[in-house]
Amino acid sequence: xxxxxxxxxxxxxxxxxxxxxxxxxxxxxxxxxxxxxxxxxxxxxxxxxxxxxxxxxxxxxxxxxxxxxxxxxxxxxxxxxxxxxxxxxxxxxxxxxxxxxxxxxxxxxxxxxx
Amino acid sequence: xxxxxxxxxxxxxxxxxxxxxxxxxxxxxxxxxxxxxxxxxxxxxxxxxxxxxxxxxxxxxxxxxxxxxxxxxxxxxxxxxxxxxxxxxxxxxxxxxxxxxxxxxxxxxx
Numbered sequence: 001x002x003x004x005x006x007x008x009x010x011x012x013x014x015x016x017x018x019x020x021x022x023x024x025x026x027x028x029x030x031x032x033x034x035x036x037x038x039x040x041x042x043x044x045x046x047x048x049x050x051x052x053x054x055x056x057x058x059x060x061x062x063x064x065x066x067x068x069x070x071x072x073x074x075x076x077x078x079x080x081x082x083x084x085x086x087x088x089x090x091x092x093x094x095x096x097x098x099x100x101x102x103x104x105x106x107x108x109x110x111x112x113x114x
Numbered sequence: 115x116x117x118x119x120x121x122x123x124x125x126x127x128x129x130x131x132x133x134x135x136x137x138x139x140x141x142x143x144x145x146x147x148x149x150x151x152x153x154x155x156x157x158x159x160x161x162x163x164x165x166x167x168x169x170x171x172x173x174x175x176x177x178x179x180x181x182x183x184x185x186x187x188x189x190x191x192x193x194x195x196x197x198x199x200x201x202x203x204x205x206x207x208x209x210x211x212x213x214x215x216x217x218x219x220x221x222x223x224x
Contacts, residue, residue: 004156031210033212035214042214042215042216042217043202043214043217045211045212045213045214048210048211048212050210055210056211091156091157093157093212095212097210100144100145100162100164100206102147102159102162103147103157103159103204103212104159105149105156105157105158106156107155107156108155108156
């Protein structure tokens, strides 16, 4: 397996534009997590899915953020409209649901909103 | 952070020395895991310790867990320059939330 795949690796966009980040989890993994990493706030859990269903989105910062998982092999995180304070590295991770399993991370998407 | 804190925030040691970093967390857990992040990369899993375990070893890594104090420590023995990275603890909570601590930035000087 190629691991968790995120795209794009880098995204530079203007304030007010819509941004869509994509993630392909490892085949067979049924839990998927979206994290945001900044120097100020560290690694924040934004939302996680179990069997394609959003379980906890309490970490999503505001209504401008939305996430979907239409099937077991694809998830998106959308920011509309984007703001400079959304600049961060966004990570997707997946794992098998159940006790005592490790998470596998993608390489992240570095988002810069100017 | 959403779950806990790590200390120290930064640690600088000479090659060959041991490095110890600590993690405190807030809620009940199924297990606690440690991850490593090289600059600009994703996180990589190092070791997992279950809530009913007190100590675990893997190569040069030693992890302890004290659930009564809600704390864990990671010891890297005989450090190498290649160990330079950020280290994060992650708590696997009962609701399947997976929260990370604030991280420790380790620099090993050759």
